[in-house]
Amino acid sequence: MSKKVGIARAHTNIALIKYWGKRDKDLFLPMNSSLSLTLDAFYTDTKVVFDDSLTADEFYLNHQKQSEKENQKISQFLNLFREYTGERTYARVDSLNFVPTAAGLASSASAFAALALATATALGLEISREELSTFARRGSGSSTRSLFGGFVEWDMGTSSADSMAHPIDDASWDIGMIILAVDTGKKKIASRVGMEHTVQTSPFYPMWVETAAQDLKEIKAAIAQRDFERVGQLTEHNGMKMHATTLSANPPFTYWTADTVRAQDAVRQVREDLGLPAYMTMDAGPNVKVLCRASDMERLVNGLTEYLPTEQVLTSLPGCGAYTLSDADWQESQGTFSRGGDHD
Numbered sequence: 130m131s132k133k134v135g136i137a138r139a140h141t142n143i144a145l146i147k148y149w150g151k152r153d154k155d156l157f158l159p160m161n162s163s164l165s166l167t168l169d170a171f172y173t174d175t176k177v178v179f180d181d182s183l184t185a186d187e188f189y190l191n192h193q194k195q196s197e198k199e200n201q202k203i204s205q206f207l208n209l210f211r212e213y214t215g216e217r218t219y220a221r222v223d224s225l226n227f228v229p230t231a232a233g234l235a236s237s238a239s240a241f242a243a244l245a246l247a248t249a250t251a252l253g254l255e256i257s258r259e260e261l262s263t264f265a266r267r268g269s270g271s272s273t274r275s276l277f278g279g280f281v282e283w284d285m286g287t288s289s290a291d292s293m294a295h296p297i298d299d300a301s302w303d304i305g306m307i308i309l310a311v312d313t314g315k316k317k318i319a320s321r322v323g324m325e326h327t328v329q330t331s332p333f334y335p336m337w338v339e340t341a342a343q344d345l346k347e348i349k350a351a352i353a354q355r356d357f358e359r360v361g362q363l364t365e366h367n368g369m370k371m372h373a374t375t376l377s378a379n380p381p382f383t384y385w386t387a388d389t390v391r392a393q394d395a396v397r398q399v400r401e402d403l404g405l406p407a408y409m410t411m412d413a414g415p416n417v418k419v420l421c422r423a424s425d426m427e428r429l430v431n432g433l434t435e436y437l438p439t440e441q442v443l444t445s446l447p448g449c450g451a452y453t454l455s456d457a458d459w460q461e462s463q464g465t466f467s468r469g470g471d472h473d
């Protein structure tokens with residue numbers, strides 16, 4: 130009996146310049162390049178065991194055996210590695226989300242980054258992180274960026290071989306993020322479905338692609354100059370434009386709820402009350418993320434909790450890139466999970 134084991138942790142990331150739309154659905158090639166901030170507070174731990182006694186791949190998320198559909202998604206992802214390395218055995222995948230699943234808090238990003246690194250580790254695949262991100266991409270586009278820490282760019286590339294992520298800046302200059310988790314339930318429209326419908330039907334979509342390229346150029350310059358306010362302004366503007374494409378899709382849809390709008394109002398009110406820079410962005414879900422200076426976070430949180438329930442106001446500092454875990458770390462992770470250390 131032979132077993133090959135890999136365990137890894139990857140943090141979620143929140144896009145400041147969004148990935149929204151694919152030019153190739155099968156290869157997960159995006160319409161535009163994107164840029165994100167990796168978050169320390171939310172992550173996924175994943176263990177992969179290739180085992181020659183298995184007769185099929187098995188996938189457990191948060192200790193629960195997953196549906197055939199979810200299982201197949203994982204199998205297809207593992208096939209990419211099997212084809213590349215010549216591995217012939219099936220694997221058991223165990224994953225723990227320390228982030229709500231499918232709530233627009235980027236569980237798919239940390240998930241496929243952790244799975245890619247754990248799989249590569251199990252199979253002894255020695256490739257660069259950038260190249261590993263081309264594998265992660267095929268599970269979920271945003272996961273490319275979770276292999277790295279701080280500010281990370283996913284370059285749309287020209288082909289499957291060069292559509293990859295790379296680190297831009299470690300974000301160690303007083304950067305923080307407040308998460309207004311107004312609803313952590315499962316979203317109704319997956320990002321994948323929402324972006325496809327938007328590409329196909331929104332007359333605003335071509336403008337999205339054009340202006341996202343300009344936003345990216347400008348935010349990279351602002352990051353290089355450590356111009357926080359400019360980074361924030363570009364973040365807020367870009368996020369709003371992404372959501373304008375959903376409202377202009379046909380039929381139209383939105384990821385926002387009344388609570389989203391209430392949280393956005395609270396951000397506007399608090400930044401006016403306190404005179405502090407704070408910029409919001411939303412993903413494919415109802416929750417609001419606020420980019421701020423880490424040193425302003427406490428005052429902003431105090432301000433926001435005057436308008437929103439305390440338990441909905443979470444904070445994070447920038448996170449590091451994905452890394453491998455030992456068996457002892459994995460045991461510890463399971464302990465943390467069972468003590469309710471997850472955010473589900």
Ligand code: ADP
Pocket residue numbers: 173190199202224225226229230231232233234235236237238240241244319320321413414
């Ligand atoms: P989110 O905003 O959480 O990223 P998505 O709809 O984009 O929401 O992705 C959620 C999907 O990602 C889940 O339905 C599941 O298919 C997949 N996923 C989430 N967590 C894991 C995990 N730990 N391992 C493998 N797949 C996962």
Ligand code: DP6
Pocket residue numbers: 143144146147148149157163237238268269270271272320321411412413
């Ligand atoms: C709004 O990476 O979840 O969060 O590649 O189809 O799995 P798939 O989509 P996914 O989409 C993320 C969309 C977003 C913006 C972003 O993270 O860049």
